[in-house]
Amino acid sequence: PFFLAQSLSIQGEPLEQAAQCEQRLGPIESWAAEWKWDGIRAQLVVDAAGQLQVWSRGEELVTEQFPEFGQLFAGPQAVPALPLRLDGEILAWDGLKQRPFAFANLQRRLGRRKPSKAMQNAHPVVFMAYDLLGQAGRDWRAEPFSARRAALVALLESLGEGDRETQPKSPAASRPMRASPIVAAENWAELALFQAQARDQPAEGLMLKRWDAAYGQGRTKESTQGELWKWKLAPLTIDAVLVYAQRGHGRRAGLYTDYGFALWDDRQDPAVLVPFAKAYSGLTDAEIKKVDQVIRKTIEDKFGPVRQVSPSLVMELGFEAVMESSRHKSGIAVRFPRILRLRPDKTIEQADRLSSLQAMLS
Numbered sequence: 001p002f003f004l005a006q007s008l009s010i011q012g013e014p015l016e017q018a019a020q021c022e023q024r025l026g027p028i029e030s031w032a033a034e035w036k037w038d039g040i041r042a043q044l045v046v047d048a049a050g051q052l053q054v055w056s057r058g059e060e061l062v063t064e065q066f067p068e069f070g071q072l073f074a075g076p077q078a079v080p081a082l083p084l085r086l087d088g089e090i091l092a093w094d095g096l097k098q099r100p101f102a103f104a105n106l107q108r109r110l111g112r113r114k115p116s117k118a119m120q121n122a123h124p125v126v127f128m129a130y131d132l133l134g135q136a137g138r139d140w141r142a143e144p145f146s147a148r149r150a151a152l153v154a155l156l157e158s159l160g161e162g163d164r165e166t167q168p169k170s171p172a173a174s175r176p177m178r179a180s181p182i183v184a185a186e187n188w189a190e191l192a193l194f195q196a197q198a199r200d201q202p203a204e205g206l207m208l209k210r211w212d213a214a215y216g217q218g219r220t221k222e223s224t225q226g227e228l229w230k231w232k233l234a235p236l237t238i239d240a241v242l243v244y245a246q247r248g249h250g251r252r253a254g255l256y257t258d259y260g261f262a263l264w265d266d267r268q269d270p271a272v273l274v275p276f277a278k279a280y281s282g283l284t285d286a287e288i289k290k291v292d293q294v295i296r297k298t299i300e301d302k303f304g305p306v307r308q309v310s311p312s313l314v315m316e317l318g319f320e321a322v323m324e325s326s327r328h329k330s331g332i333a334v335r336f337p338r339i340l341r342l343r344p345d346k347t348i349e350q351a352d353r354l355s356s357l358q359a360m361l362s
Contacts, residue, residue: 001217001218002041002043002057002087002217002218003087003131003215003216003217003218003228004218004219004228005207005219005228005229005230006219006226006228006229006230007229007230007232008021008024008208008229008230008231008232010024010231011234014189014192014193014195014196015189015192017192017195017231018187018188018189018191018192019188021188021191021192021231022188025208025229028185028186028187028188028191030210030211030212031208031209031210031211032145032146032149032182032208032209032210032211033182033183033184033185033191033194033206033207033208033209034130034180034181034182034183034206034207034209035180035181035183035198035201035203035205035206035207036198036203036204036205036206036207036230036231036232037089037091037100037128037180037201037203037204038091038100038102038103038202038203038204038320038321039089039090039091039092039100039103039106039128040056040057040062040089040090040106040110041056041057041087041088041089041090042054042055042056042057042062042088042089042090042127043055043085043086043087043088043133044069044072044084044085044086044088044127044129045083045084045085046073046082046083046084046085047082047083048082048083049082050073050074050079050082052069052070052072052073054066054069054090064113064114065109065110065111065112065113065115066090066109066125067114067115067120068120068124068125068176069127069176069177072127072159072176072177080136080158081135081136081155081158081159082136083134083135083136083137084134084135084136084155085132085133085134085135086127086129086131086132086133086152087129087130087131087132087133087215088127088128088129088130088131088180089127089128089130089180090106090125090126090127090128091106091125091126091128092105092106092109092123092124092125093124093125093126093176095124099201099202100201100202100203101123102202102321102323103321103323103335104321104323104324105123106123106125108123109123109125124176125176126176126177126178127176127177127178128177128178128179128180129152129156129177129178129179129180130152130179130180130207131145131148131149131152131215132148132149132151132152132155133148133215135151135155140215141214141215142214142215143214144211144212144213144214145209145210145211145212145213145214145215146211146212148215149182152179153179156177156178156179159177183206191206194206195231195233196233198233199233202321204230204232204233204320205230205231205232205233206230206231207228207229207230207231208228208229208230208231209227209228210227210228213227213228214227216228235318235319235320235338235340236318236319236320236321236322236334236360237316237317237318237319237340238263238316238317238319238352238356238357239314239315239316239317239343239346239350239351239352240261240262240263240276240277240314240315240316240317240351240352241261241262241263241273241311241313241314241348241351242259242260242261242291242295242309242311242312242313242314242315243260243261243262243273243275243308243309243311244259244260244275244278244306244307244308244309245258245259245260245295245306245307245309246258246259246260246305246306246307247305248280252288255288255289255292256291256292256295256296256307257280257283257288257292258278258280259278259279259280259291259315259339260275260277260278260306261275261276261277261278261279261315261317261337262274262275262276262311263276263330263351263352263353263354263356263357264351264352264353264354265330265353265354266353266354266355267354267355271353273311273348274329274330274354275328275329275330276328276329276330276332276333276334276354276357277317277319277333277334277337278337279317279337279338279339281338281339282318282338282339282340282341283339283342287342291313291342294309294312294313295307295309298310298312311348312348313342313348314342314343314344314346314347314348314350314351315339315340315341315342315343316339316340316341316342316343317334317337317338317339317340318337318338318339318340319334319335319336319337319338320334320335320336321334321335322334322335322357322358322360322361323335323361324361330354330357332354332357332358332361334357
């Protein structure tokens with residue numbers, strides 16, 4: 001089972017967030033910080049014979065999707081380390097720049113059983129290891145993170161997966177595993193500045209781990225000080241126009257709760273609304289009923305279960321990243337879109353332009 005982090009619910013400018021961290025978590029010396037990578041959480045499990053299994057956080061066996069990981073434990077140098085269990089993140093990797101590609105690159109590998117060599121070379125991946133759970137018959141989960149981290153680094157060095165910054169760079173990683181680096185800072189203020197720049201990695205923020213904490217099971221609780229936190233960046237935002245709606249499910253089956261949004265395409269003259277995202281979460285029950293009433297009065301056309309509505313409502317959407325997409329009319333897709341709030345103070349003409357979204361491309 002995976003040890004899952006609780007969200008660190010703090011807001012404000014970096015220095016304000018730093019003060020909240022210090023008040024809530026105590027001295028920074030008690031904590032290790034790592035980048036919160038934007039990939040696929042996974043565990044590598046290798047038996048004594050060197051047979052590898054790759055498990056996703058959703059308990060799905062995805063070994064065949066990432067055959068390059070099998071070579072990591074095929075040589076004689078791996079024998080003293082087996083059996084082995086590692087926790088980490090699968091990332092699409094730019095071998096030339098020695099940094100992750102955006103998540104959109106990794107998506108091209110997902111769901112493909114036994115990808116071809118051409119696919120592996122075009123979209124190489126690495127396993128960014130950030131915890132050691134078991135090695136050579138020893139269960140490390142009850143040990144403090146400081147000990148697990150030291151053992152992990154030593155293990156990767158023994159497998160030839162140590163510091164790769166001085167090694168020749170190539171488009172693909174020759175041995176696709178490395179230790180997730182520690183983000184070192186002398187105080188919370190300095191760490192908050194690193195966190196604010198996480199998208200440059202690219203990453204979603206920081207992970208905070210108590211040096212003296214064991215590897216737990218499931219998610220930590222918000223009501224406690226906690227041992228594992230995800231300190232995520234504030235979402236990217238944009239004001240969009242509601243243009244499509246669809247009824248929900250379950251207790252909301254009678255209400256229009258699933259929405260399609262558009263932005264003004266300023267490449268055309270005059271500008272026209274072009275769809276770019278769907279979202280269905282973020283509004284209160286009262287707001288959903290209010291929006292439902294507007295939708296019923298403004299339906300213009302029907303396409304199966306989807307209703308096209310006359311543009312009249314503006315909502316602020318939040319999302320994690322922007323990527324190019326040939327499947328959308330806009331040519332752009334956003335990751336994890338959700339509704340942040342209604343914008344009754346804005347007319348549809350005041351909604352954002354597609355060019356604003358294009359400027360956010362990863």
